[in-house]
Amino acid sequence: MPSSLVSTPPLAQRLRGVAGSPVRDLLALLDRPEVVSFAGGLPAPELFDLEGLRAAFDAVLSTPAGRRHLQYAPTEGNRHLRDLVAGRMTDRGLPTAADDLLVTTGSQQALTLVATALLDPGAVVAVEEPTYLAALQCFSLAGARVVPVASDDDGIDPAALAAVLTRERPTLLYLVPTFANPTGRTLTVERRAAVAELAARHGTWVVEDDPYGELRYRGAPVPSLAAQPGAEDRVLHLGSFSKTASPGMRLGWLRAPAGLLRPLTVAKQAADLHTSTIDQAAAAAWLDAVDLDAHVRRLCAAYSERRDAMVAALPGTLPAGSTWSDPDGGMFVWARLPGGVDTAELLPRALAHDVAFVPGAPFFAGTPDRATLRLSFTTNPPAQITEGMARLGRATRS
Numbered sequence: 001m002p003s004s005l006v007s008t009p010p011l012a013q014r015l016r017g018v019a020g021s022p023v024r025d026l027l028a029l030l031d032r033p034e035v036v037s038f039a040g041g042l043p044a045p046e047l048f049d050l051e052g053l054r055a056a057f058d059a060v061l062s063t064p065a066g067r068r069h070l071q072y073a074p075t076e077g078n079r080h081l082r083d084l085v086a087g088r089m090t091d092r093g094l095p096t097a098a099d100d101l102l103v104t105t106g107s108q109q110a111l112t113l114v115a116t117a118l119l120d121p122g123a124v125v126a127v128e129e130p131t132y133l134a135a136l137q138c139f140s141l142a143g144a145r146v147v148p149v150a151s152d153d154d155g156i157d158p159a160a161l162a163a164v165l166t167r168e169r170p171t172l173l174y175l176v177p178t179f180a181n182p183t184g185r186t187l188t189v190e191r192r193a194a195v196a197e198l199a200a201r202h203g204t205w206v207v208e209d210d211p212y213g214e215l216r217y218r219g220a221p222v223p224s225l226a227a228q229p230g231a232e233d234r235v236l237h238l239g240s241f242s243k244t245a246s247p248g249m250r251l252g253w254l255r256a257p258a259g260l261l262r263p264l265t266v267a268k269q270a271a272d273l274h275t276s277t278i279d280q281a282a283a284a285a286w287l288d289a290v291d292l293d294a295h296v297r298r299l300c301a302a303y304s305e306r307r308d309a310m311v312a313a314l315p316g317t318l319p320a321g322s323t324w325s326d327p328d329g330g331m332f333v334w335a336r337l338p339g340g341v342d343t344a345e346l347l348p349r350a351l352a353h354d355v356a357f358v359p360g361a362p363f364f365a366g367t368p369d370r371a372t373l374r375l376s377f378t379t380n381p382p383a384q385i386t387e388g389m390a391r392l393g394r395a396t397r398s
């Protein structure tokens with residue numbers, strides 16, 4: 001029989017209704033050098049420590065002992081790297097031992113492992129609205145029902161959360177409490193305590209996804225959600241080297257309550273055996289050699305200028321009556337246009353003016369607010385931000 005007549009089995013049920021990421025699809029379209037892109041949450045490539053990372057790879061591969069970094073390795077991750085990460089987390093106010101950590105292939109994999117270990121099809125996941133869209137994809141792929149919880153400039157609203165916890169009994173609450181994607185908002189200290197207390201009372205797991213916490217440009221650091229009283233056996237904390245070292249290395253980590261580390265490790269065994277041995281070894285060598293605090297200070301100094309350039313340009317860019325977030329850190333400004341605009345319709349006009357952003361709708365688990373958009377300020381230097389915002393202004397007026 002000709003192969004074209006043989007019907008192929010359908011895709012797995014779990015993929016139905018899971019849309020592709022518009023951000024990643026957009027990134028694929030943006031390969032035109034003339035476009036100023038505020039779309040992807042990309043770190044500035046000129047700020048990668050190219051020399052330091054090259055030296056770190058060189059160091060771990062330059063002796064015969066380096067052969068072990070080309071070998072299969074334990075699923076839990078490189079011991080020395082876990083020691084270094086645990087030390088840094090402890091210094092930053094979240095007491096952590098190497099044995100509390102699982103190294104992951106980016107924090108995105110940590111989300112998948114959490115979903116695999118904790119969510120049965122039909123389980124309920126509560127999320128702040130709007131939220132990180134690849135987390136929405138991940139929970140949908142696990143067959144979960146995602147329930148939005150209202151948030152405002154101070155992060156998720158504890159009263160709205162209490163109502164959802166009572167009504168929906170979610171297995172898991174997912175939050176980006178510090179410099180959130182897409183809004184740039186930070187959950188206040190008071191609300192962190194309230195969220196930890198509510199989660200403990202309702203017996204809900206909490207995922208604190210924290211890839212941006214080190215990128216603070218002003219104001220005092222806020223204690224981690226995982227460090228709140230009552231959070232020890234509730235909160236899974238996700239960290240990442242993507243925003244401080246390099247996203248291409250795909251290195252993250254997961255700090256979990258003791259009883260969860262083993263199931264999460266089993267989930268990772270099935271996913272990829274372990275994260276790249278050589279990348280972990282090089283990251284550990286890089287951390288040994290570099291002053292990471294000084295490196296992060298350099299990133300923050302540059303990103304702070306970029307943030308300021310974008311925020312300064314907003315009043316002259318967006319129409320009167322627009323609102324936007326004023327983030328203390330991270331990578332994103334979240335804006336809302338007046339007058340029932342759909343920003344997905346604005347995007348082609350923006351692209352025609354050689355500037356890009358992400359329309360806000362895909363970040364919503366519930367009814368989308370189509371007048372919203374996300375602008376990333378980290379990728380471009382200030383002069384290019386000013387030029388890109390001028391183009392965006394012309395696009396909104398065209």
Ligand SMILES: Cc1ncc(COP(=O)(O)O)c(C=O)c1O
Binds near residue numbers: 105109209211240241
């Ligand atoms: C909130 C959030 N979580 C997780 C990730 C994934 O990061 P990683 O590169 O560590 O997989 C991102 C990436 O942008 C993010 O914004």
